[in-house]
Amino acid sequence: MPPHMPPAHPFDDDKLKEECGVFGVVGVTDAANFVALGLHALQHRGQEAGGIVTYAPDHGFNSARRFGYVRDNFTNQSVMDTLPGEIGIGHVRYSTAGSKGNTQLRDVQPFFGEFSMGGAAIAHNGNITNAAALRRELIERGSIFQSSSDSECIIHLMARSLQRDIPERMKDALRRVEGAFSVVAMTRTKLIGVRDPLGVRPLVLGKVADGWALSSETCALDIIGAEFVREIEPGEMVVITEAGVTSHRPFNARKSRFCIFEHVYFSRPDSVQGGRSVYETRRQIGVELAREAPVDADLVCPVPDSGTPAAIGFSQESGIPYAMGIIRNQYMGRTFIEPTEQIRNMGVRLKLNVNRALIAGKRVILVDDSVVRGTTSRKIKEMILDAGAKEVHFRIASPPTAWPCFYGVDTPEREKLLASHMSEEEMRQHLAVDSLRFISLDGLYRAVGEAEGRNNAEPQYCDACFSGEYPVAPSDMIERGFQVKTAAE
Numbered sequence: 001m002p003p004h005m006p007p008a009h010p011f012d013d014d015k016l017k018e019e020c021g022v023f024g025v026v027g028v029t030d031a032a033n034f035v036a037l038g039l040h041a042l043q044h045r046g047q048e049a050g051g052i053v054t055y056a057p058d059h060g061f062n063s064a065r066r067f068g069y070v071r072d073n074f075t076n077q078s079v080m081d082t083l084p085g086e087i088g089i090g091h092v093r094y095s096t097a098g099s100k101g102n103t104q105l106r107d108v109q110p111f112f113g114e115f116s117m118g119g120a121a122i123a124h125n126g127n128i129t130n131a132a133a134l135r136r137e138l139i140e141r142g143s144i145f146q147s148s149s150d151s152e153c154i155i156h157l158m159a160r161s162l163q164r165d166i167p168e169r170m171k172d173a174l175r176r177v178e179g180a181f182s183v184v185a186m187t188r189t190k191l192i193g194v195r196d197p198l199g200v201r202p203l204v205l206g207k208v209a210d211g212w213a214l215s216s217e218t219c220a221l222d223i224i225g226a227e228f229v230r231e232i233e234p235g236e237m238v239v240i241t242e243a244g245v246t247s248h249r250p251f252n253a254r255k256s257r258f259c260i261f262e263h264v265y266f267s268r269p270d271s272v273q274g275g276r277s278v279y280e281t282r283r284q285i286g287v288e289l290a291r292e293a294p295v296d297a298d299l300v301c302p303v304p305d306s307g308t309p310a311a312i313g314f315s316q317e318s319g320i321p322y323a324m325g326i327i328r329n330q331y332m333g334r335t336f337i338e339p340t341e342q343i344r345n346m347g348v349r350l351k352l353n354v355n356r357a358l359i360a361g362k363r364v365i366l367v368d369d370s371v372v373r374g375t376t377s378r379k380i381k382e383m384i385l386d387a388g389a390k391e392v393h394f395r396i397a398s399p400p401t402a403w404p405c406f407y408g409v410d411t412p413e414r415e416k417l418l419a420s421h422m423s424e425e426e427m428r429q430h431l432a433v434d435s436l437r438f439i440s441l442d443g444l445y446r447a448v449g450e451a452e453g454r455n456n457a458e459p460q461y462c463d464a465c466f467s468g469e470y471p472v473a474p475s476d477m478i479e480r481g482f483q484v485k486t487a488a489e
Helices: 030-040 133-141 152-160 166-175 218-221 263-268 278-292 309-319 341-345 377-387 424-431 441-447 474-479
Strands: 020-026 049-056 060-067 088-095 113-114 116-130 180-185 189-196 203-210 213-214 226-233 235-243 244-248 298-304 326-327 352-353 363-368 391-396 435-438
Touching: 020 030, 020 116, 020 180, 020 189, 030 049, 030 088, 030 213, 030 218, 049 116, 049 180, 060 116, 088 116, 088 180, 088 377, 113 189, 116 133, 116 152, 116 166, 133 474, 152 166, 166 180, 166 189, 166 235, 180 235, 189 213, 203 218, 213 218, 278 309, 278 391, 278 441, 298 309, 309 363, 326 377, 352 377, 363 377, 377 391, 377 424, 424 435
Parallel strands: 298 363, 363 391, 391 435
Antiparallel strands: 020 088, 020 213, 049 060, 049 088, 113 116, 116 180, 180 189, 189 235, 203 213, 203 226, 235 244, 326 352
C-alpha cells in the first residue's frame, strides 16, 4: 500500500481530524493482542498508520509499524508473533505534526530510545507547540532526529536528562514541553501515562485481569473487557508495574481545560469523558439546538454518522420525527479507485446517498457536527434538493469553527475556515439553504453539564477553535506569523 493515500473522496478534508490515539497494557499474557484490539477501538482517532512496541525478557524490545488500518496489519499472526511479551504500547496516527503529505514510516509512533538505564518507547497524542524551538536547540546540541514528528523531541529531551531512572527523565523532558499531550510510555517493567497540566487531551486507566491498561478512550477498555478505574488527572503521571499504580505530580497545578471538541466529535459516542457519556452529551446538544433554533419541518435527519446523536436529541425535543434521510456506504475504505475528474464532480455518492423516497416533497432539518470549509455541506444540500426536498435547514452541533487548533487536531489554515470570515447569515447564503443555525457556545457548555454556560473569565474547557482563546500560547506558530486574537475581536 502506498505510504500516503488520497482522501477516499474529495470531501474527506472537510472534517477536523484528530491525530491519534494511544493505548498500553502491562501484566497480561500476549500484550500485543490487547494493544491491537485497543487500537482497533481507537481507529476513529487516526487511520493513516499504527504501531505497536512490546518487551519480553527473552526477546528484548520489538516493534511493528505499518501504514493503514489496524485490522489490515495487526490481525496477521506472523506479525503478532514478532511482538511477544506482557507489556506493550501502541499508537494510531493521523498526522497533525510531522510531514504533511508524504508520511514516512519513521514518523509512525511509538518512538523508541535506548538509554544508559535501558530502553523506553513512547507514544504521544496531542501537539507540542514549542517543538520547532526545542528541535533547533536539540540539533544544535548534537541530537540526531529520525523523524519529522514533534513527539520525537520528548525522546531527545529524555536522553539529555541527568536523572537516574526513566520516569524521572520523562518528568524532566515534559517540563520543557509546551502544548497538549497525553503520553503513554513503557520501559522493560513499567507502563507510564502522563497528561499535560491542562488535561487538554484524554487518558484513562483500566484494570484488565491481573494487569492494567491506559487508553485515550473508555471504548478501548470495553473491547478488551477491562474495567474503567479512573481518568488520569490533568498534570498527573502514573507509573504502573505488576505491583500496582503510583501517582506523581511533575507539573505545577493548573485548572483543567479539557478539549470540548472531544465531546462534540472526536470521541466515540460509547466512550465516557470527564464522567459524562459522550452519546448523552451529543444528544443533549441536539436538545439545546432545538430550543435555541426551532424550525417548522417534517423530518430531522442526521448527516451520518457523527450527526446522529444530536439529531436524535433534536427530534426528541422538537417532536419532529427522526429519519434516516442520508444513508452511508459502510464499506467505503480509503483506497478506492482514484477518482477521475468526472467521478469527482459527481459528488459524495461514494460515501453518502440520499434516501430519495423519504425526502421527496419534505421540509428537512439536517443535523451535522460541524461546518469547517463548507464543501461537504454544499454537496449534501445539493443532493437533498436533487432528491426533491421542499426545504433544507441545517442545524450544526458545534459553534462556528473560526480558529485553528494547535493542540493535536488537524485544522486548516484560518482563512480556509468558513466561520473565520463569514457571519452565520453569510454562511447560510453561501450554502444556499433555507436556514442555518449553530449551537451557541453557552448552549454547548450547557450540553456538557455546565448549567450556567461558559464561564468567560475562566473557561471550563479548551474551546480555542470556537473562541480564539488559546490556553497555551502557540509559540511556534506565532513565530511563523500567526496572529492571535486581539482584545477587540
